[in-house]
Amino acid sequence: MVSELKNPQGKKLDYVMNNLSEQEVEEIRLLLKEVGLRCTSARLTVIQELKDAATPVTHAELADKLVPLGFDKATVFRNLVDLAEVGLLRRIELGDHVWRFEWIAREVDADEHPHFLCTVCGEVACLRDLALEIPKLTSVDHFGEVTEILLKGQCTKCLAPAG
Numbered sequence: 001m002v003s004e005l006k007n008p009q010g011k012k013l014d015y016v017m018n019n020l021s022e023q024e025v026e027e028i029r030l031l032l033k034e035v036g037l038r039c040t041s042a043r044l045t046v047i048q049e050l051k052d053a054a055t056p057v058t059h060a061e062l063a064d065k066l067v068p069l070g071f072d073k074a075t076v077f078r079n080l081v082d083l084a085e086v087g088l089l090r091r092i093e094l095g096d097h098v099w100r101f102e103w104i105a106r107e108v109d110a111d112e113h114p115h116f117l118c119t120v121c122g123e124v125a126c127l128r129d130l131a132l133e134i135p136k137l138t139s140v141d142h143f144g145e146v147t148e149i150l151l152k153g154q155c156t157k158c159l160a161p162a163g
């Protein structure tokens with residue numbers, strides 16, 4: 001219930017109330033309980049933003065959106081890290097030294113998927129319908145563990161002729 005939230009004051013709570021249905025709040029609350037985290041307005045908001053995002057989100061992008069609503073930048077970051085640690089978010093690094101976070105969809109079996117990085121504008125896309133399995137090659141042993149499949153190229157916007 002929204003009324004049980006810690007620090008349920010001001011703008012932040014308005015934001016939660018206006019953007020999340022009671023059912024969404026309840027679902028997230030149960031998930032947080034399962035992983036042993038308190039249900040705060042910041043966690044609720046961070047989770048909902050990531051659930052709604054079509055592509056992985058950086059801390060900067062999320063902070064740009066949430067800081068004007070009254071959330072603290074450091075709190076947003078700590079929540080991203082905490083949620084990744086308990087396995088609700090996936091933390092992705094695509095070679096540009098920026099951590100991106102994405103919601104791990106529980107509805108989909110084996111939600112792991114490759115990502116596409118545009119080398120021109122840096123846009124990232126999830127390739128959920130591309131089944132690329134990490135091959136079980138003996139040569140992989142040499143590198144330890146493959147954790148990410150990354151495809152690079154140019155997105156449709158960057159490929160389009162200028163003008």
Ligand SMILES: [Zn+2]
Nearest residue numbers: 118121155158
């Ligand atoms: Zn691009």
Ligand SMILES: [Zn+2]
Nearest residue numbers: 056102126127
């Ligand atoms: Zn993804």
